[in-house]
Amino acid sequence: MKYDFDTIIPRRGTNSYKWDTPEEEGVLPMWVADMDFRTAPAVIEALQRRVAHGIFGYTKVPQAYYDAVVRWFGNRHRWQVDPRWIVYTSGVVPALSAIIKALTVPGDRVIVQTPAYNCFYSSIRNDGCEMSANRLVYRDNRYTVDFDDLEAKAADPKAKLLLLCNPHNPVGRVWTPEELRRIGDICLRHGVFVVADEIHCELTYEGHDYTPFASLSERFLMNSATCVSPSKAFNLAGLQIADIVAADEQVRRRIDRAVNINEVCDVNPFGVAATIAAYDESGAWLDALRKYLWGNYEYLRRFFEERLPQYPVLPLEGTYLVWIDCRATGIGSDDTALRLQKEQKLMVNSGTLYGPGGEGFIRLNIACPRTLLADGLERTVRVLERRRD
Ligand SMILES: Cc1ncc(COP(=O)(O)O)c(C=O)c1O
Structure with a gap:
């Protein structure tokens, strides 16, 4: 592919709301809706020209x-x-x-x-x-x-x-x-x-x-x-x-x-x-990004089908935010999100944040290199595969 969405670009220490809000090291943030990819090359070049002025x-x-x-x-x-x-x-x-x-x-x-x-x-x-x-x-x-x-x-x-x-x-x-x-x-x-x-x-x-x-x-x-x-x-x-x-x-x-x-x-x-x-100037980059994001979604969906089939993943028609039905945990979405954070250092959004109808769900931001997504899913499975306790 002409554009690289696979390289992991460290964001900690860049005043990133998503990455620098957690104080502990080793936290994987899949919450705030921004992406862990560099923007389109033409955008970076335009900004560099503007900075140089x-x-x-x-x-x-x-x-x-x-x-x-x-x-x-x-x-x-x-x-x-x-x-x-x-x-x-x-x-x-x-x-x-x-x-x-x-x-x-x-x-x-x-x-x-x-x-x-x-x-x-x-x-x-x-x-x-x-x-x-x-x-x-x-x-x-x-x-x-x-x-x-x-x-x-x-x-x-x-x-x-x-x-x-x-x-x-x-x-x-x-x-x-x-x-x-x-x-x-x-x-x-x-x-x-x-x-x-x-x-x-x-x-x-x-x-x-x-x-x-x-x-x-x-x-x-x-x-x-x-x-x-x-x-x-x-x-x-x-x-x-x-x-x-x-x-x-x-x-x-x-x-x-x-x-x-x-x-x-x-x-x-x-x-x-x-x-x-x-x-x-960046339509082609955007199309490549959409393909990559779709690949991430397919990866996640298959992962859930094989390893966590009791948790329905909603079809993703748009956005890079995946909505997952976690009612099978039996502990509510706030506690599910808390456990993911405490036990596996994975930050996701609890469905309750989104008001009526959000209880029982979590939201996962999949706009990241696939290896990070795979890491996040392994962390998820360690918490979600356990029976209620
Ligand atoms: C539906 C929706 N509207 C608005 C925003 C935020 O927009 P802005 O950062 O331009 O204020 C978001 C960010 O996630 C969003 O999902």
Whole structure:
């Protein structure tokens, strides 16, 4: 393969949240959602050029940045974005928080399809709103949307927004156009605005194409704001940059105002340079990465089938976060995660972090060289293969 995803690059001592949070030596972190791979060569080169300049003053976002975003979504995802719809900000979580602030008043309800990315809950709380849970249905080793429940939740006059996660963290679904249409129609019927967090959109696997929610119809476009970033796919989370795409001018003005009020309207020179290089020059690297990640998932799935068949692994349609049903431990997911950490120095996320429906599951980040994954799985088996005690 032209790109190397196999070499283990030591990250301890680099102020990595994922690797340097544990104080003990020898801990294998498979929790926080970043990758243990170097980013694409073109991104590294662009950053090196920017560093060599040596002056890192306040940053103006150039036309080339907007062009890169527009070209990428047009060519890669068949979604024609008008550059005027784009509001840049310092991350998807700051984006979500600003959108909630812009479009709700304290006491309003925000619908979340649970289990869901944990920061959704804090953003809703921080803006003084209440979370309304539309629990995903887990049946036959698959998650689907409970549309009747969504209809009921959306009909609540206090429900103003739906936080849609597409692809979904942590359950790994890539919502189909049909599912998105049903979700979008329900929201339109009840005047609920859709906030689509599509940060994981580049990381999808064969047979599960990503459909931008807003690309499905003009009405969905006008009733939504989409949050995207190259940060997950190109491993740039520390560079803190993201885009909000909002076509409705009134809505966009309010969002822009909230982005300013929250003081998240500035980005840094590295984020800009990296985004342009990622979108303009790194498609082939991304495709190689997706193949490698799929290989990791297949490895994990086979491992569980052979060694831990009592623990169902959910199909991975998108993201590099694998959701595993650990109810057979009989001890709950917090204790399972604690045991993995205490007994085997393996850090995973307990399902309870993701709210209603998360109990009994763990989330494993598989974006690492395969040898590290194999190490993590051996550590897992030593804890999970034991009978309940
Ligand atoms: C669904 C989702 N949204 C947002 C984020 C974080 O975005 P950012 O780092 O740009 O704030 C994550 C990180 O894991 C995520 O999974």
